[in-house]
Amino acid sequence: MTDEAVLSLLEKRLGRRHARQRLGIEKDHLAQVFGQGINFFHIENLPLGPAVIRAILMATGLYWRGLRNAAKVQLRQNVIRAPQLPAAFEGFTILQLTDLHVDMSEAAMARVIQLVNDLRYDVCILTGDYRGQTWGPYHAALAGMAKVCAALNGPIYGVLGNHDTILMVPGLEQMGVTMLLNEADVIERGGQRLHLAGVDDAHFYRMDNIEKAADSIPHEEFSILVTHTPEIYRQAAHADFDVLLSGHTHGGQICLPGGIPITLSAVLPRRLGSGAWRHHEMIGYTAVGAGSSVVPVRFNCSPEITLHRLSRESGTPDQ
Numbered sequence: 475m476t477d478e479a480v481l482s483l484l485e486k487r488l489g490r491r492h493a494r495q496r497l498g499i500e501k502d503h504l505a506q507v508f509g510q511g512i513n514f515f516h517i518e519n520l521p522l523g524p525a526v527i528r529a530i531l532m533a534t535g536l537y538w539r540g541l542r543n544a545a546k547v548q549l550r551q552n553v554i555r556a557p558q559l560p561a562a563f564e565g566f567t568i569l570q571l572t573d574l575h576v577d578m579s580e581a582a583m584a585r586v587i588q589l590v591n592d593l594r595y596d597v598c599i600l601t602g603d604y605r606g607q608t609w610g611p612y613h614a615a616l617a618g619m620a621k622v623c624a625a626l627n628g629p630i631y632g633v634l635g636n637h638d639t640i641l642m643v644p645g646l647e648q649m650g651v652t653m654l655l656n657e658a659d660v661i662e663r664g665g666q667r668l669h670l671a672g673v674d675d676a677h678f679y680r681m682d683n684i685e686k687a688a689d690s691i692p693h694e695e696f697s698i699l700v701t702h703t704p705e706i707y708r709q710a711a712h713a714d715f716d717v718l719l720s721g722h723t724h725g726g727q728i729c730l731p732g733g734i735p736i737t738l739s740a741v742l743p744r745r746l747g748s749g750a751w752r753h754h755e756m757i758g759y760t761a762v763g764a765g766s767s768v769v770p771v772r773f774n775c776s777p778e779i780t781l782h783r784l785s786r787e788s789g790t791p792d793q
Contacts, residue, residue, distance in 0.1 A: 475644075483644045488655060492674075492681075496640040499679050505609050511636070511678035512705050512741045518637070518768055519608050527769045540728075540771025545581035547764045549589050550778040552750055554757055555789045556716055560696055562664030563784055569593060569626075570780040572601035572702075572721025573763030575637065576618030579770040582777060583618060586764050587625045589779055597661065598626050600651060601721040601761065602635025602675065602702030604642065612638075616645040623649040631659065631670060635702035635722065636678035637767070654700060656683040658690055669697040671715070677703040677722060677740070684713050704760045705742050711756040718758040719782070723747050725762030729774035748775075 475483075484493035503510045505519045517523050531537035569590065576583050605615035623630065623646075632651045634640065643653050652659065654672025661668045669691045676682035684699070684706065691697050691714075699715040703722040710718045725748035726735020738747045745751055751758045761780045766772060 477641055480641045480644050484640060487643070487647075492655065493640065496674065496679060496681050499681070500609075500639055503678070511680065512676070512703075513739065516608075516678065517737075517739065524769050531769070531771060536773070537771065540769075540773055541579075543772040544579055544766045544770050544777060545585055547582055547585040547589060547777045547779060549593070549781060550761075551781050551783070552759055553783050553785055553787075554717055554759070555785050555787045556696070556757060557786055557788050558696060558716060559784055559786045560663075560666035560668065561786065562666040563668050563696070564786050566663070566668070566784040567595040567597075568698075568719070568782040568784070569595040569598040570601060570719055570721075570759075570761050570782060571598065571622070571764060572761045572780075573603040573635070573724055573765050573767065574600075574619070574622065575603055575606045575765035575767055575770075576622065577614040578606040578766055582765055582770070583622060586779060587622060590622075590625050593781065595628065595781060597628060597670075598630045599670075599700050599719060600630065600632035601700060601719060602633050603637040603721070603763075603765070603767070604635070604646070605637045605639070606765075606767075608637045608678075609639075612642050616642060619646060620649055623651060629661075631672060631700065633672040633700050633702055634675050636675050638675070640674075654687070656681075656686040658687055658697075667695055669695055670700065671697060672700040673706070675702055676706045682706060684709050688713050688715070703740060704746050704758060705740050707742065707746060707753050707756070707758060711754045715756055718756060719761075720758070721761045721763050723760055723762070724767060725760075725775045727762075727766060727772055727775055731774055733774050735775070 674681035
């Protein structure tokens with residue numbers, strides 16, 4: 475389909491204002507390196523960034539090691555302990571895939587597909603950044619996502635990241651992904667309910683609208699916010715969400731020994747940069763992602779897909 479045909483579908487799906495506003499912001503800030511978004515500098519938009527980083531790594535002899543590291547995607551398990559969880563959802567499992575950048579590393583995506591083929595879960599969430607670049611063609615990313623989605627079972631929900639154009643939404647939904655763009659859905663089990671809300675990209679395009687996403691969620695009912703970036707953790711906690719699941723940071727991707735990130739490309743406390751955390755009463759998890767950004771390498775930061783299990787037990791989030 476042409477972009478105009480896709481836009482017509484988006485206007486019917488999201489409303490004229492959201493669709494055209496998002497697409498207009500994309501065009502206005504195409505490949506912008508400085509300004510726009512939450513943080514000031516966007517290395518992922520730097521035209522020569524990948525070539526410079528690759529040249530440095532190749533000169534030091536580290537590039538091929540980093541390439542192999544990026545393909546070693548692991549399954550990480552996390553228990554979300556929330557006593558307020560409805561009893562019917564005890565043991566409910568959520569598979570999270572984030573920051574796939576499917577057109578960046580074929581080996582990493584083959585490993586993801588291998589891992590998910592052996593998994594059992596109740597629902598899958600995709601927390602954004604399906605494309606490698608932040609602008610330009612997106613059809614290769616959709617083709618890669620089709621292979622990943624074909625390996626997934628059960629309901630699949632997704633949100634957009636800062637690498638994703640809104641023009642990808644119809645293609646993703648044709649694959650069976652329910653895209654949550656400042657929207658919420660209800661999952662029912664045993665006469666009880668869990669609310670799953672998702673927001674549009676909050677990092678670069680700033681198209682998130684938590685108030686709209688949460689509007690239909692009763693205050694006393696259990697709710698999970700799915701967002702590409704954890705940078706909106708304060709707003710989410712004060713909007714009464716019980717859990718926030720996110721990605722974006724890659725855990726640093728290129729880290730110092732001990733997993734110390736050089737940069738998280740995000741404005742947030744470092745303790746929220748990867749793994750489990752808590753802010754006030756809200757439980758959070760920032761997945762380091764299965765793919766790689768800018769260059770397809772990782773150092774001291776293993777890529778992951780994450781299997782969350784909900785529990786009514788008390789205690790702190792698992793690390």
